[in-house]
Amino acid sequence: MSKEKIENEKLEDSSLAAPRGTRDFLFEEKILRDEVTSTLKTIFELYGFNAFETPAFEKWEVLSSKYAGGAEILKETYRFQDQGKRELGLRYDLTVPLCRVIAGNSSLPLPVKRYAIGSVFRDGPLKIGRYREFIQCDVDIVGSKTGLADAEIVSLTCDAFTALGIDYVVKVNNRKLLEGLLESMQVPANKLETVILSIDKLAKIGRDGVQKELLEKGLSIPIAKKLLSVILELSELRADQVLFQCEKIIGQNAKAKQGLTEMKEVFDFLDNFGKTDAVVLDISLARGLAYYTGLVVEVFAKNSEVKSSIAGGGRYDELIGKFANREAIPAVGISFGLDAINEVLKLQDKGAKPKKTLVSVYVIPIKAIPQCISVANQLRAAGIRTAIDLMNRSISKNLEYASKQGINYVAIIGPKEAEAKKLTLRNLETGEEKLMTIADTIMLISRSN
Amino acid sequence: MSKEKIENEKLEDSSLAAPRGTRDFLFEEKILRDEVTSTLKTIFELYGFNAFETPAFEKWEVLSSKYAGGAEILKETYRFQDQGKRELGLRYDLTVPLCRVIAGNSSLPLPVKRYAIGSVFRDGPLKIGRYREFIQCDVDIVGSKTGLADAEIVSLTCDAFTALGIDYVVKVNNRKLLEGLLESMQVPANKLETVILSIDKLAKIGRDGVQKELLEKGLSIPIAKKLLSVILELSELRADQVLFQCEKIIGQNAKAKQGLTEMKEVFDFLDNFGKTDAVVLDISLARGLAYYTGLVVEVFAKNSEVKSSIAGGGRYDELIGKFANREAIPAVGISFGLDAINEVLKLQDKGAKPKKTLVSVYVIPIKAIPQCISVANQLRAAGIRTAIDLMNRSISKNLEYASKQGINYVAIIGPKEAEAKKLTLRNLETGEEKLMTIADTIMLISRSN
Secondary structure (H helix, E strand, C coil): CHHHHHHHHHHHCCCCCCCCCCCCECHHHHHHHHHHHHHHHHHHHHCCCEECECCCEEEHHHHCCCCCCCHHHHHCCCEEECCCCCEEEECCCCHHHHHHHHHHCCCCCCCEEEEEEEEEECCCCCCCCCCCEEEEEEEEEECCCCHHHHHHHHHHHHHHHHHHCCCEEEEEEEHHHHHHHHHHCCCCHHHHHHHHHHHCCHHHHHHHHHHHHHHHCCCCHHHHHHHHHHHHHHCCCCHHHHHHHHHHHHCCCHHHHHHHHHHHHHHHHHHHHCCHHHEEECCCCCCCCCCCCCEEEEEEECCCCCCCCCEEEEECCCHHHHHHCCCCCCEEEEEEEHHHHHHHHHHHCCCCCCCCCCCCEEEEECCCHHHHHHHHHHHHHCCCCEEECCCCCCHHHHHHHHHHHCCCEEEEECHHHHHHCEEEEEECCCCCEEEEEHHHHHHHHHHHC | CHHHHHHHHHHHCCCCCCCCCCCCECHHHHHHHHHHHHHHHHHHHHCCCEECECCCEEEHHHHCCCCCCCHHHHHCCCEEECCCCCEEEECCCCHHHHHHHHHHCCCCCCCEEEEEEEEEECCCCCCCCCCCEEEEEEEEEECCCCHHHHHHHHHHHHHHHHHHCCCEEEEEEEHHHHHHHHHHCCCCHHHHHHHHHHHCCHHHHHHHHHHHHHHHCCCCHHHHHHHHHHHHHHCCCCHHHHHHHHHHHHCCCHHHHHHHHHHHHHHHHHHHHCCHHHEEECCCCCCCCCCCCCEEEEEEECCCCCCCCCEEEEECCCHHHHHHCCCCCCEEEEEEEHHHHHHHHHHHCCCCCCCCCCCCEEEEECCCHHHHHHHHHHHHHCCCCEEECCCCCCHHHHHHHHHHHCCCEEEEECHHHHHHCEEEEEECCCCCEEEEEHHHHHHHHHHHC
8 A cells, every 4th residue: 555655645746646635546446446336236236225326515504414424524524615605515425415315305215225336525634545535335224223124234245245255254233232231330321422432442452542541531440440351251252142241241221121132133134144154243343423323333354454444334313313303214324435445355366467458359450440340340249348459550569559458359350361251369368369250259258258 | 307497496495405506316317327327338348448537626727727628617617625725626527637647647558548427517507408517428539540539439429329229310520621611711710710619500590690690700791601501502411422512612721631531531430330321421510619620529319309419529639738738649539418318318218117226026024034034135146136124014015115116026925935935926017926936036037127
């Protein structure tokens, strides 16, 4: 990633670079991005989701609504006016537009299962892996409060990473269970939120770091120590054992009992989906954002240098209703981070040659342009991605061009080939060359794609 | 379209509407959009183009560069600053980003064949069919000055509209031919540009309207009349006859001769591509924008209420070089207008029921959720887009929901079906219902998709 960073900084000098914090995606970069989003789209659609598309910018009043992103994110929001002096801002996530659409279309039959793949914008500090325009891939189920909806989101997540070829672990937890567990361990109600934020950092800052924070936040030493030892003990266990142990700790705490019931239901359904192997119950997981009300999910790549999460989400039963100023509308969803996913794929495929072009065959005419056009017509009609020499170049220049582009096959058509209604097909990787009919060429290239 | 307009205005009242001039696309609207862009993508890729992706905003200095869009379009550009006080603007087209990328990457092997499908933004007056965020679908060939490149763009355009199922006509012309023709008919050099702008309006404002403009612009009556009668005479002819007649009119005008040679070459190649039938040489076509230097192309739907063009482009050999402050870099391309194309498709398919959902089957459990999950797993693994009841609703409520969503098949699984490892499949369109194995269900639904 450091190479990427250096390149970005070098480009920064030039007035022809993309704006600071944004990127151009060409060739192999773009092909990888499109492959990933296309795989996600396929999985989202198999699970019965439909796509929604909303504008790149929103009214400022929508973005800054009390129940939208909050003050922190507004600081990082690009803001501007239209000519009618309307206040606007580039969207910072895909959840606010979803809330707006649901709130504004009260007659939509529920549940709404929607996905969205699109750019979001945050004018924040630049760090490795953080950009000012980046693509989020979100799936959300709006209107269902069942554990089956939770389980579907987790199962979809597992299938997505399997389809992407990433070895992953899905960490889940339940906010009610976590909050109730803390309550039952004597954490004062007014400190719940802030204690959760500290515990959420366990993987990052370790036991001592969290304990220090908890004491600074006013927890007593015995409570802080007890809390951490319970959480660390539970972190060693399988999901069913965690649930069993929790049941003993929480006593009669109603919130924790509710969370426990929800979590058990989700794991039962995950068992039906055949997905329990990849799912870990991590009692310290909270996902900072306060709007989660039940399930929380975070996904990490196994054995990867990428340590940040590659997807995250959960249940947020209150957000949409408050946003719409209506009764609660339950919802659960997950967001896939395209940049982190691409980084994992690039690192794990380090040795492999990335695909640089979509073009399968490059047609070179030697005084036979009409015949080349006719061949290109036939190849394209057969679904083969075909380019023709557009520069009237020599064979050697054309071979050099095709090779630089990363095109695998070259079809050479001169008077001899034209006469025989054939072509000379060269495989640029192996160097093999053969006089072939067009039908055989179509068969060979279709098979090798 | 008037219905759409009224709805937009109604929504405008609500703070939960999309910002003025922008739109939300849900369900059938989004499905149609995605089908169109996916068809275009397929054709672009068959012709050997690769996708580029650039940011939604650009540096203001890039957007306002002398050789970019010009003063008129800057007035309609959304402008803002980042926190570092950098001047930025939302892109108003996909050509400026292309110029920037080509200019900024001087080592790219030419030709570059790139396509881009993305939002562009114009804060202009709202009219029917004009929006403030809209998607352009651009293909461009950069680096080739050959007629084969021109012909490929035209052939691709024909294939795209055939694939979209739109009956179309491609109008083409050549700026050199048009300018030379006017010169040879005594139009003063300093009036060429403005005369061309008037002639370009022939289809819109008619012969009298254009003549009035030409006289106001200072052409003498005989020249204006001659010009119009020649152009109208040529408009009745087939392309080869137009070229034949032009040859007689232009005499020794070098520019016109060059344009004629180019146009002849393009038509010869189009003949090789098998595309001359759908292509008309319209000598009055100029496409306002001054940056075109050779071929100009504009596409219209035949027998449609949509009178505006549905795609347009041409050759611009000077723009990129000037932008990059380098020697000339020839280029030719075309831009497809998603909104106009969708409008044509919606009007021509008026009778047909639009596709409202991607979901093929909706699974309803009657006390058999685990079995339903297992069936959904199998259907999804077979590539069938499947939703499950997530609300624990009654059969009748579930049937109502599925029907409202526009889902064609419902699979009901109760204890009886679960026991037999079967399901009851109901076709909501025909009302037919049948107890089936899962394998048979997969066969049936795959076949009917």
